[in-house]
Amino acid sequence: MKKAFYILFILALVACNHKEQNKKSKEESISKEEPFQLYQMSEMASFMEKMYADHKRIKSQIVAGEKVDTLNFEPTKLFYARMTDSTDNDIFYQEKAKLFVEYEEQLIKDSLSQKEIYNKAVNLCISCHQIKCTGPIPRIKKLLIR
Numbered sequence: 001m002k003k004a005f006y007i008l009f010i011l012a013l014v015a016c017n018h019k020e021q022n023k024k025s026k027e028e029s030i031s032k033e034e035p036f037q038l039y040q041m042s043e044m045a046s047f048m049e050k051m052y053a054d055h056k057r058i059k060s061q062i063v064a065g066e067k068v069d070t071l072n073f074e075p076t077k078l079f080y081a082r083m084t085d086s087t088d089n090d091i092f093y094q095e096k097a098k099l100f101v102e103y104e105e106q107l108i109k110d111s112l113s114q115k116e117i118y119n120k121a122v123n124l125c126i127s128c129h130q131i132k133c134t135g136p137i138p139r140i141k142k143l144l145i146r
């Protein structure tokens with residue numbers, strides 16, 4: 001049973017199409033252990049997970065009224081990290097990636113309108129994902145600051 005769950009989870013990852021599930025916390029705690037070693041996540045996919053986690057941190061700092069002045073990931077990795085499907089790295093992708101990186105760099109420099117810049121950046125995650133990889137969109141939407 002446990003095994004079957006892992007296999008399903010891995011398949012969902014491979015398909016780049018996993019939907020947000022209510023068992024989220026369970027999945028996340030499991031995902032930190034075995035499955036990611038069984039399924040070789042692409043360099044880009046694990047970079048995306050790192051960005052996702054850091055945006056949760058950034059969101060909570062902004063919501064708490066704290067100033068965000070660091071990123072715990074290297075934004076330009078978006079340009080060159082190896083993808084599961086290298087044909088995803090096209091002109092559309094590079095253009096969105098460039099804009100996204102600009103917002104992220106602006107974010108940590110600007111202390112006045114961090115919420116607006118942050119939301120613009122997250123909306124770019126979403127607009128790239130609408131074309132490239134729709135599965136994580138429900139998760140990414142939760143990063144927006146309402």
Ligand code: HEC
Binds near residue numbers: 016049093122129133
């Ligand atoms: C320029 C396009 C683009 C932008 C911007 C972008 N992504 Fe992605 N994202 C992708 C692509 C392409 C993949 C698939 C990567 C792969 O499988 O190698 C992906 C995969 C993911 C995944 C799934 C990783 C997995 O577990 O398989 C998550 C989660 C994710 N992105 C979150 C985000 C978040 C959060 C942001 C913004 C902070 C973001 N993405 C910005 C294109 C983008």
